Amino acid sequence: MEIDLVVQALVGNRIKHIEHESLNRIYAGYSQKYGKNVFIKAYKQGQQNKFLVEMAVNRQLNNRYLGQKRLTTMIDDFSYILILEDLSLKDLDWPNNEEKLAHEMGRQVALFHTTVQPVQGMPNTTDLVKIVEASIMMVVSKETRDALLHINEKFHDNRHFWNDLKMTESAVLHGDVGVRNFKIIENEVALIDFERARVGIKYVDFVKLFYQDFRLDPKLIDAFKAGYLKIGTLEEISENIKWYAIFYTAIGIYKYTEKIDDQNFKLIGEQMLDDCCRFLALT
DSSP: OHHHHHHHHHHOTTEEEEOOSSSSEEEEEEETTTTEEEEEEEEEGGGHHHHHHHHHHHHHHOSOEEEEEEEEEEETTEEEEEEEEOOOOEEOOOSTTHHHHHHHHHHHHHHHHHHOOOOTTOOBOOOHHHHHHHHHHTOSOHHHHHHHHHHHHHHHHSTTHHHHHHTOOEEEEOSOOSGGGEEEETTEEEEOOOTTOEEEETTHHHHHIIIIISTTOHHHHHHHHHHHTTTSOOOOOOHHHHHHHHHHHHHHHHHHHHHSOOHHHHHHHHHHHHHHHHHTTOO
């Protein structure tokens, strides 16, 4: 691809493209220009906000940022290039040492929530009702969409819901907290990949991790919360908002699995939705 030649001209010809399941195009290798190993993301035209957020959050949290390039002419649908220092990343030894790792994950998420500030291009999802309604309308299946609209109405019928929502704490969220986005860097657990960061209700950042990776294991959830409390604070969230956050996450999974065939992930979304229905006494 022509964009590969542009990246090599920018940082050196020892950079190689890495296959990655993403809209971005990923590169890594030794850069003659920077004199070190680099990690590069090329973003498509419609991904400007993700490019801006990833760049800004890295500059707030670490020293990885090396440079960026905004192309004057779109090449192979790509318009933005972000250059970061490549670190020696190792996967977590998961599912071994789960409780210890869950504790460290909690610390890292708390560090993110307490450190990162809103930046240009960062979505704001604190008006969760508006976000949920818009997300439902993006679901392709009419049958699923109608069922989600019905569940949404049932949440709204609770007389405490609106006040609970108004009183719920928000923060800058990572937006994609899961075991795959935690790595070992210099023998420490670290959170990576910040392009989905957004302002929103704090509990939203926990839902997918608790369901998908922790399998709702109370020991792992408690270990995560204990680690979180080493750095951050956890307000007592109302049951209404906890389950609405789970509902919102389930909608996102339904949207994703309509586009990409991932049956295991779809089952997690269905489990979330079933649990929401039980909470609302719809089953």
